[in-house]
Amino acid sequence: MYHHSGNVARAVAGTTTGVLDPKPEGSGNALFFQRCTWCGTAMYHRLLCPVCQGSELRTERSEGIGTVRHSSVLHRNTPAARNVSLVEMAEGFVLRGRVMGPPVGVHSGDRVRLSTAKDPVRGEPVFQLVDEPYGAWT
Template identity: 50%
Template sequence: MQTVHEKAGLNYHRCRWCGTASFRRLLCPVCASSDLKPEHSAGLGVVVRSGVVHRYTEAARNESLVRLPEGFVFRCRVVGAAPHLVSVGAQVRPVAGDGPEAGEVVFELCEPPRRDDWF
């Protein structure tokens, strides 16, 4: 099972047949091969889509799509700022999750939002 690496980074799989990188998949999303080899990413990614959701909790939270340089995109939460301050293009890194969402990949902003973005 792929998880956030304790020191830093993210474990994922790369297809031995077509070279496609994927995260938390049993089969390659391109060629459907099950011959996947584990690899490790530094985990630095870029937010390509960001939204604020209110589902299943009383508090608003961020839900974003993050693209990693290895070639895969996945949905996750971004923490480190108010949910509405996570913007497209922001650089993020994985953090170890704890609590009821353990096992969920959570990212944090590499740099806090600029003060002039708050209003």
């Protein structure tokens, strides 16, 4: 990707292509995000930094650990209810994904770990709960 400033074109560090790429040698999936080289803001699937509007973004790999900030149960366009969650990753960016398990069993504040970087049907990241939900052992 190139940024044109006047008559001079220069390469921009990082692009949104390949943001969800498999790890090398088929060892599972990895989640990639961008970080602004000017202000250090972490973001997911952006062309410009939402803070400083910078276009120089470098791609980094997430550790895959996060916290559910919001979760909703959807009943439309699907034969069964499913959840859609906003997950704040440890690196500081927020993304939309699905948490495995009963849709009503996912709550704000739950810790999650990346399970699959790209769901084959919906194309969104899939997470699993890090801690067993209350009542799982009763």
